[in-house]
Amino acid sequence: MKRTLGTCYYPEHWEPEIWPEDARRMVEAGLTWVRIGEFAWSRLEPTPGDLRFEWLDQAIEVLGSAGLKVVLGTPTATPPRWMVDKHPDMIALDVDGKPRGFGSRRHYCFSHLGYREECARIVGLLAERYGANSHVAAWQTDNEYGCHDTTISYSDAARVGFQGWCGERYGSVEALNNAWGNVFWSMEYNRFDQIALPNLTVTEPNPAHSLAFRRYTSDQVVAFNRLQVEIIKQHSSAPIAHNYMGRITDFDHYKVGDDLEIASWDSYPMGFLEDRVGADAAHQKAFARQGDPDFQAFHHDLYRAVGKGRWWVMEQQPGPVNWAPYNPAPLDGMVRLWSWEAFAHGAEAVCYFRWRQAPMAQEQMHAGLLRPDSEEAQAMRDVRQMRDELTDAPEVQPAQARVGLIFDYDADAAWAVQPHGAGLSYFGLVFDAYKALRKLGLSIDILRPETRDFAGYDLILAPGLMHMSEALKKALSQQNAQVLIGPRSGARDQDMTIPVPLPPALPGLDVTVDRVESLRPDSPEALSLSGAFTGYREILTGSATVTLTAEDGNAAVMSHDGMHYLAGWPDAEGWKIILTPLCAQAGLEVIDLPEGLRRRDTASETFWFNYAAHDVTFDGRSFAPASVTRDPRDA
Amino acid sequence: MKRTLGTCYYPEHWEPEIWPEDARRMVEAGLTWVRIGEFAWSRLEPTPGDLRFEWLDQAIEVLGSAGLKVVLGTPTATPPRWMVDKHPDMIALDVDGKPRGFGSRRHYCFSHLGYREECARIVGLLAERYGANSHVAAWQTDNEYGCHDTTISYSDAARVGFQGWCGERYGSVEALNNAWGNVFWSMEYNRFDQIALPNLTVTEPNPAHSLAFRRYTSDQVVAFNRLQVEIIKQHSSAPIAHNYMGRITDFDHYKVGDDLEIASWDSYPMGFLEDRVGADAAHQKAFARQGDPDFQAFHHDLYRAVGKGRWWVMEQQPGPVNWAPYNPAPLDGMVRLWSWEAFAHGAEAVCYFRWRQAPMAQEQMHAGLLRPDSEEAQAMRDVRQMRDELTDAPEVQPAQARVGLIFDYDADAAWAVQPHGAGLSYFGLVFDAYKALRKLGLSIDILRPETRDFAGYDLILAPGLMHMSEALKKALSQQNAQVLIGPRSGARDQDMTIPVPLPPALPGLDVTVDRVESLRPDSPEALSLSGAFTGYREILTGSATVTLTAEDGNAAVMSHDGMHYLAGWPDAEGWKIILTPLCAQAGLEVIDLPEGLRRRDTASETFWFNYAAHDVTFDGRSFAPASVTRDPRDA
Amino acid sequence: MKRTLGTCYYPEHWEPEIWPEDARRMVEAGLTWVRIGEFAWSRLEPTPGDLRFEWLDQAIEVLGSAGLKVVLGTPTATPPRWMVDKHPDMIALDVDGKPRGFGSRRHYCFSHLGYREECARIVGLLAERYGANSHVAAWQTDNEYGCHDTTISYSDAARVGFQGWCGERYGSVEALNNAWGNVFWSMEYNRFDQIALPNLTVTEPNPAHSLAFRRYTSDQVVAFNRLQVEIIKQHSSAPIAHNYMGRITDFDHYKVGDDLEIASWDSYPMGFLEDRVGADAAHQKAFARQGDPDFQAFHHDLYRAVGKGRWWVMEQQPGPVNWAPYNPAPLDGMVRLWSWEAFAHGAEAVCYFRWRQAPMAQEQMHAGLLRPDSEEAQAMRDVRQMRDELTDAPEVQPAQARVGLIFDYDADAAWAVQPHGAGLSYFGLVFDAYKALRKLGLSIDILRPETRDFAGYDLILAPGLMHMSEALKKALSQQNAQVLIGPRSGARDQDMTIPVPLPPALPGLDVTVDRVESLRPDSPEALSLSGAFTGYREILTGSATVTLTAEDGNAAVMSHDGMHYLAGWPDAEGWKIILTPLCAQAGLEVIDLPEGLRRRDTASETFWFNYAAHDVTFDGRSFAPASVTRDPRDA
DSSP states (O other), rough: OOOEEEEEOOOOOGOOGGGGHHHHHHHHTTOOOOEEOOOHHHHOOOTTTTTHHHHHHHHHHHHTTTTOOOOOOOOOOOOOOHHHHGGGGGGGGGGSBBBOSSSSSEEEEETTTHHHHHHHHHHHHHHHHHOOOOOOOEEEEEOOOOTTOOSSOOHHHHHHHHHHHHHHHHHSSSHHHHTTHHHHHGOOOGGGGGGSOOSSBBOOOHHHHHHHHHHHHHHHHHHHHHHHHHHHHOOOOOOOOEEEEEEESSHHHHHHHHTEEEEEEEHHHHHHHHHHHOOOOOHHHHHHTTTTTTTHHHHHHHHHHHHTTTTEEEEEESOOOOOOOOOOOTTHHHHHHHHHHHHHHOOOOEESSSSSSSSSSSSTTSOBOOTTOOOTTTHHHHHHHEEEEEEEHOOOOOOSSHHHHHEOOOHHHHHHOOOTTTTTTTHHHHHHHHHHHHHTTTTEEETTTTTTOTTTTEEEEEEOOOOOOOOHHHHHHSSSSSEEOOOTTTTTTTTTOOOSSOOOOEEEEEEEEEEEEEETTOOOOOOOOOOEEEEEEEEEESSEEEEEEEETTTTEEEEEEEEEEOOEEHHHHHHHHHHHHHHHHHHHOOOOOOOOOOEESSSSSSEEEEEESSSSEEEEEEOTTTEEEEEEETT | OEEEEEEOGGGGOOOOGGHHHHHHHHHHOOOOOEETTOHHHHHHOTTTTOOOHHHHHHHHHHHTTTTTTEEOOTTSSOOOHHHHOOOGGGSSETTTTTTESSSOOOOOOOOOOHHHHHHHHHHHHHHHHHOTTTEEEEEEOOOOOOOTTOOOOOHHHHHHHHHHHHHHHHSHHHHHHHHTTTGGGGGOOOGGGGGSSSSSSSSOOOOOHHHHHHHHHHHHHHHHHHHHHHHHHHTOOOOEEEETTTOOOOOHHHHHHOOOOOEEEEEOOHHHHTTTSSHHHHEEEETTTTOOTTHHHHHHHHHHHHHHHOEEEEEOOOOOOOOOOSSOOOTTTTTHHHHHHHHTTTTTTEEOOSSOOOOEEETTOOOSSSSSSSOTTTTTTHHHHHHHHHSOOOOOOOOOOEEEEOEEEEEHHHHHHHHHSSTOHHHHHHHHHHHHHHTTTEEEEEEETTTOOOOTEEEEEEESSSSHHHHHHHHHHHHHHHHEESSSSOOOTSSSSSSOSSEEEETTTEEEEEEEEEOOOTTOOOOOSSSSSEEEEEESSSEEEEEEEEETTTTEEEETEEEEEEOOOOHHHHHHHHHHHHHHHTOOOOOOOOTEEEHHHHSSSEEEEEEESEHHHHTTEOOTEEEEEETTOOO | OOOEEEEOOOOGGSSSGHHHHHHHHHHHHHHHHEEETHHHHHHHHHSOOOOHHHHHHHHHHHHHHHOOOOEOOOOOSOOOOHHHHHHHHEEEOOSOOOOESSSSSOSOOOOOOOOOOHHHHHHHHHHHHTTTTTEEEEOOSSSOOTTTSSSSOOOOHHHHHHHHHHHHHHHHHHHHHHHHHHTTOOOOOOSGGGOOOSSSSSSSSOOHHHHHHHHHHHHHHHHHHHHHHHHHHHHHHSSSEEEEEEEOOOSSSHHHTTTOOOEEEEEHHHHHHHHOOOOOOHHHHHHHHOOOOOHHHHHHHHHHTTTTOOOOEEEOOOOOOSSSSSSSOTTTTTTHHHHHHHHTTTOSSSSOOOOOOOOSSSTTSSOSBBOOOOOTTHHHHHHHHHHHHHHHSOOOOOOOEEEEEEEEEHHHHHHHHHOOOTOOOOHHEEEEHHHHHHHHTTOOOOOOOTOOTTTTSSSSETOOOSSSSHHHHHHHHHSSEEEOOOOOOOOTTTTTTOSSSEEEEETTEEEEEEEEEEOOTTTEEEOOOOOEEEEEEEHHHSSSEEEEEBSSSSEEEEETTTTTEOOEEEEEHHHHHHHHHHHHHOOOOOOOOTTTTEEOOOOOOEEEEEEESEEEETOOOTEEETTTEEEEOOO
């Protein structure tokens, strides 16, 4: 497949006179795609019912006739001011009960049915008008669901919706009381309409209550998106995407993805570094102008799973952003490196956000490919190089990886509700596993928890799945691959109760978690060889073989016949000593990559990416900073 | 007295079929007491007036006939959901005015008279039904008053109640204005109903206003508790207890205790360590699996005073809790150590919380004596050892200590209102004094501020009493003992005004505080020998003898005829050099205990407790980690 | 001019019987001024319309006839309780929408027109009664506008006022939408009454919106003050002052100052040190008992500009305050040092806050010149020395400095709205420049941004002026002086949009900011000689001469013909290497002062102030701690 480039463009921000020149320059820069429209509602409908699509007609025509393919966004992430007059209760409430009002974006509650109707109306109008437009080659629904912590809302609309959802799920309030264990602290309800949202309680709410509300909320995002998809499909056969935001896990992206043809995500490597990667200050400093070497790769692999193979980077950072605590410029060459990393993981397209830096409003400090005065900005040199390399270099050939890593949004919700120790998260655990695998030079596929066919995987990791279906347990137990499960796997039933027999209750592996503990950050539990458990560990009993011990004599890993249970959260060194023998058993060759250097295999090539700000030497070769090196596979 | 063990049990959480087996196993484990009922309101009265006591009848019968004594709790800490429908304004408001609603526990405002009536009703029903039940050997009112910061509420009920309380206390609004100094900043009121609660002000409220509100609030807790006690006493002659929570000082426990036969408290040594002890990170790390060596001892001594000699540990941590920032498991043996420390301080009973770990709801990560699958958990080995040792070993013989330390809840409130320096608290000051005394090997009695008869005490400490009655000043000045007073002693009159003549105005000790200052944590004021004042110090004048100076030449201690005024907040080394000569003058022999090792004298024995995670050698003897050593007194 | 001393006195806090003795002692201590009345509304008007001015008549008579000059304050900072009953909506709301109610002070919203009328009424009554009183020698309006973060209020009154202000400023909502760039994210308004305040938005509001609201709010402070001034002037010819609070920049002090004869400010050197100076812990520790060596000097120079030459210290810290995180006592002699520093900068008067320490209410821990028992407190020795020195020593002769530093409140607002990097502020940047100049031994004039006549200045600094008028650009480009501009200078137009051509667009200096970046605190960009840019830097292009480079090769300073553009925020060492050659070019001799020692030139003298807590040696001379040394100029 030919990999393509694109950009995000806002014709409504500029005089129509400059649109043709912008389009010409985009084509010259090697761009194929131009995404437009996703924040333009106030220009499409300045007052209720007063529709003004002519400018959009013209913009699509100008861009399309210049040779660009248009991705048309639905404008539902930015309801106009008059919408809030019409539906004052559409505003989401935060956990403290404060409104999250008009004045920026995403000021709506997913549970508000009146706003959903308004979205259906505007999406219908757009789909009708542009569904058959040959320049509109793809659609995007809304923009960055969940960004700015907007998934979970404590509004009245959410409360009423949640009560109904509970009614449907549990049938009777007795069944709900029983499933949640509400007898504890006399929290039993008499009627569904007594169920409040799990905020503003004296101390923590029942974790079953909180988890149910997170699941309800995730379902609303799915329903909100599905409504738009169904309308677009009535008028258009172009593929539909959503642009997910990095490190947002508070709704089930797989379920949203099931309604879409393409998954895409918005990749801001330096924007993410400070607050989302979870790195320490030394790491943040070392990669301040490059971004974390694994964070984008993880998301690439995740959205490949969300997109069932088809995925894009819809927004690629091209220079400093405006929204991180500190906003330095990237090293020269990083925009190219980030782009190639995406393609090496199978991205169909990489679109740069945005074409021209906006001189006004919230993102005026966010770089574009052009400066506000239309001169070229820092990234344009990298973009031209990408254009030339995509033209000349061999096409990227995707390949299934031999390592599978399960990521489950529901497990992330369960950990969020009950981390047990400060700072612990499911995302953090899985990302640590991913980083360790990648440090060993491995390429990884991220797998859905519904996966039952694991053919082709020699090593499968399923850490931290708080709830595991019996079907998944059985499927994993039947693989010839090496399978690593734990910690906290199967620790809860579907309603957040500790099951009896005690976890993990895995077929074919006699291990029981006798007790668990969370650890102070300064008090890791050393492993017998090297490395340690940090933050969380379990004490195991059972007849399986202890294949690794902690220094205090307790089991760190127990194994039987290719199944391994991991009794804690390893640090980087711990992951290495745990994974290395498993890789050997799985027939996977590993290497020990230096800081910053990373490898990615495609079917025909091995890509080397040096994220370090300095030369890195490995295996006798030297890699320049911000460099991309392509070897034929097995070179 | 025979010391006894017990546990906390929730029959409503389990099928009745397993109650008999649970009861049998409790008896086998050496338990005498079983506390039940304190969170069961929704099962006793599922809807308003629909009373279902039969299951409780049966549970008491099963437990009692197995040989256990029942402590029956009133269920008022967990009003059911329908109660909040009936009394929506019973919900407390936090300092920001946010409701603290249904969904966990303690969702009531102590000032709400409607809820008090409901409590009186349910307590009356319980007392009538079980007052004569021979298995019910004790009562517990409510559960952990003040836990989750629930003493102080900024509700309308509290505001109206406070206005009435002010009216009663001051008689006229002019008197109140005068007592509080409301002329300052034109804060004068015209009528009592203009007095708002001291929250949501632009900058800090008048400290007199804040202190009055804290006193009002404390009085509501006393009244709330007294109402229940008076009803129970109409039907039962069994003793009544309340289970106070550790490190909660925002109501006057002595006044609550005056209405009860027994004081009890809930001892979670590891749960307290992170946020309540006030220790630094190194100390928290060193005692992460043991808890602070002095924190429980302090509370034991405090509740002995609250209980007028009769006190229990109603809830003893048996393993990891769910609620601290980090929740490690204790060292093996610590449950036994904690239990013996309690008995050595005179506890009548120690009850483990809880019998079986709950698989559901907020405390599902809280260990019990049994795992959720009814297998024995970590603590059961220690419990069995306690059972055997209580059977075989000599009985604990209490003795009055020779050191008395005054603790005053009203002083704690005054410091909370006006710490003067960030992080300073009365509790912290008194606890530092306590730690220093205990590090010297001393056993301590905590005394109420109403104490006038100090017979038997050779050393009396009364640090930080912001307000001192003339009677207390006089009584202390008449002792033959060594008496240490200050800092901030007598610094305010009963309405939080600086008195003239200036503090401390002690009979028999000519000392005046010329000025005070709070110090940066990195800027202690060194004492001339060793040690320092940290956080707070005073500059003194007067004719008393300077018995210790600071390096800057100012007096650190001034003394006359056994009365000593302390001019600051000493660090550990400072306390040592200050207390050592006082002990010598008092005829008290002191030792210098190593980190972790502690001593407690009873009438007939000396107990040694090693809280360290390693062997400790002292005076030629070696003490194993988590060990308890009993010597005959004077051994 | 004869420099004078004074104090702040509250006759309403004390029995009238002691007023004469207080007055006598003030005179004896060398005090000229006594400020009274500014918090006394509840005593002047205990209930609505019930006026009680007799006590104030008497107090003025007692004080005045003792020889003191009275500064009479309007009591509008402390509306009585009944006022809030009358105007419940006068209460300001904080950014979260919470009321900032009665119970301390400054509980009013500047936008509330009803409260403004009440202020006009009470000020009118005072002015009528005392306008011709010969003892009333000056007036003070209100007290510390903006203290306790009270400038910005999100009340309904503010919202309605802001909508009207927008209407006046922009004429049409289309013009406003265009000026703010509201097309971005569909934020366009249909009507002015849809414009909410820029709080409670989902993510950050439009910076143009936020900046406009800050300007509106500043205008309300100006109008609030002007109303009082106009009324007083109808009845009195005495000069009118306001006492600004240190480190408050959220309204335009110049505009308030334009309506007043005298600027004054409240100088709490140790109170400011912890939270307002922006110093690190080591610096705070070193100057814990002295205050920052430059912070007061900066404010002295700033308020000389605000007061158009006439300025006072209305409140001078005399000992520990009650309101800093830690409140130590000053070194002996510091009160004298602070006083002389003020006079050396041209203060007409220094008044000590307060005469006698209040035994009650919020400031009972705030030192006065007398203790609560009327004995002399620590500062009185310094005051007496001041009295004698003012009598005997030569008069201070003011002189224009040769260094001008522009300070612009509007730029501070723009940076506050958009700091770009965490922790960056305009005040911080300008104060760093000021500190660097003062460390070089220079005396500085702070200049208003409206300054066009720069005669007499050899070095002019104008860092960080986000918006620069064309007139100012032109005036600066025409000076013979060395002129340093940047970073961020001219970065925005008047409505917070990036202008094209890109910034700074300075006549006579061909420099363009190609891109900007903010830096992690641990990642400064080294300069080629020594020092670094910290927090913020820009990449420049253009034909001007690169006169300093960063280590990465980018320009750090570009210059042409005496105009210099600074491409980042220098650290202390960076400022030194940048300013030193500029001073040489400007013909200014510089020295390198040791930590703590500072110099200030008047027309006839050079003052040396040693803020260090130890002896400091410089140029062969030794300076004692807390010492003031006066040399004849050119000594």
